[in-house]
Amino acid sequence: MGESQSRHLLGIAGLERPAIQALLDRAAAMQRRPPEKLLAGRRVLVLFYEPSTRTRTSFEVAARRLGAETVSVTASASSIEKGESLLDTVYTLRAMAVDAIIMRHGESGAPFLVARHVDVPVINAGDGMHEHPTQALLDAFTILRHKGRIAGLNVAIVGDILHSRVARSNLWLLSRFGARVRLCGPPSLLPAEFAALGAGIECHHQLEPALDGADVVMVLRIQMERMREAFFPSEAEYVHYYSVTAERLRLARPDAIVMHPGPMIRGVEIGAEVADSPQSVIREQVENGVLIRMAVLEQLLAPAEAAEKSA
Ligand code: ASP
Numbered sequence: 001m002g003e004s005q006s007r008h009l010l011g012i013a014g015l016e017r018p019a020i021q022a023l024l025d026r027a028a029a030m031q032r033r034p035p036e037k038l039l040a041g042r043r044v045l046v047l048f049y050e051p052s053t054r055t056r057t058s059f060e061v062a063a064r065r066l067g068a069e070t071v072s073v074t075a076s077a078s079s080i081e082k083g084e085s086l087l088d089t090v091y092t093l094r095a096m097a098v099d100a101i102i103m104r105h106g107e108s109g110a111p112f113l114v115a116r117h118v119d120v121p122v123i124n125a126g127d128g129m130h131e132h133p134t135q136a137l138l139d140a141f142t143i144l145r146h147k148g149r150i151a152g153l154n155v156a157i158v159g160d161i162l163h164s165r166v167a168r169s170n171l172w173l174l175s176r177f178g179a180r181v182r183l184c185g186p187p188s189l190l191p192a193e194f195a196a197l198g199a200g201i202e203c204h205h206q207l208e209p210a211l212d213g214a215d216v217v218m219v220l221r222i223q224m225e226r227m228r229e230a231f232f233p234s235e236a237e238y239v240h241y242y243s244v245t246a247e248r249l250r251l252a253r254p255d256a257i258v259m260h261p262g263p264m265i266r267g268v269e270i271g272a273e274v275a276d277s278p279q280s281v282i283r284e285q286v287e288n289g290v291l292i293r294m295a296v297l298e299q300l301l302a303p304a305e306a307a308e309k310s311a
Helices: 017-032 054-065 086-094 110-117 133-147 165-176 192-197 207-211 235-242 282-301 303-310
Strands: 043-048 069-074 100-105 122-127 154-158 180-184 201-204 216-219 257-259
Touching: 017 133, 017 165, 017 282, 043 054, 043 086, 054 069, 054 100, 054 122, 054 133, 054 282, 069 086, 086 100, 086 110, 100 110, 100 282, 110 122, 122 133, 122 282, 133 165, 133 216, 133 257, 133 282, 154 165, 154 207, 165 180, 180 207, 192 201, 201 207, 257 282, 282 303
Parallel strands: 043 069, 043 100, 100 122, 154 180, 154 216, 180 201, 216 257
Antiparallel strands: none
16 A cells, blocks of 8 residues: 555555555445454554544444444543643553554644554544545545546536645545546635646636536535635635535536535535435445445455455
């Protein structure tokens, strides 16, 4: 899995295409046939320094379905609040014989730092504005379920691109698999550097051309918690220009799917009628998240046993 990544899952940027494909294939196989409890007797630490509903629960469900025990630590209910350093916390918890660390942190790069100091796999469940690799994997899995391919698709990613780790991980993955990615948001939330990222990536400050003929519309939340200043004049103005409403969605292909990593703020980045429309695959993304996270945990914690079982 790239970098020191054969032992960890830190980001999509460090993953080669075959490693990504293997995880997608394994998740698909697990959907057809539930996996065996290959992680029985193993203990997984779920260490979250930022709030989460879907990702944390999804990792816990995935680990338990594979037979592992989970230990969850959240910042607000631990010594983290008392100012313990990240590495001290990790060393303390590692001493409780955990076999893997799944972590979310507000600082970009935090899981990379931890990975250098522990002898167990580290899985990045979101680091600051940087990466959210399992989200991109489950998004790719969901797109494949509906479209059968990624290459050649027009994928519009709309909203707060600047602060979004979901946008970054998806951008790496989708462009590596040959999609045309159209990023769209106000100039303050979609700086010009993104246009320089490479072939197949377009930047739009208007929603209409970004949606025109799109196969996939991925909507992102405005990450208020990462903003120390105002990035747009008012919520009403944002809604006016960038909210994905039913009327605007008609610009996309009639069979376009609508995605959102959650949490979604209805009436702001997405209209309620779009969130609940037959084109929305938002709930399916959540279901697929468990499959992808099982595939990741199995790959990192029991690769040999998994290969033997699937032989
Ligand atoms: N749940 C996603 C994340 O943790 C998206 C979001 O919070 O808006 O990055």
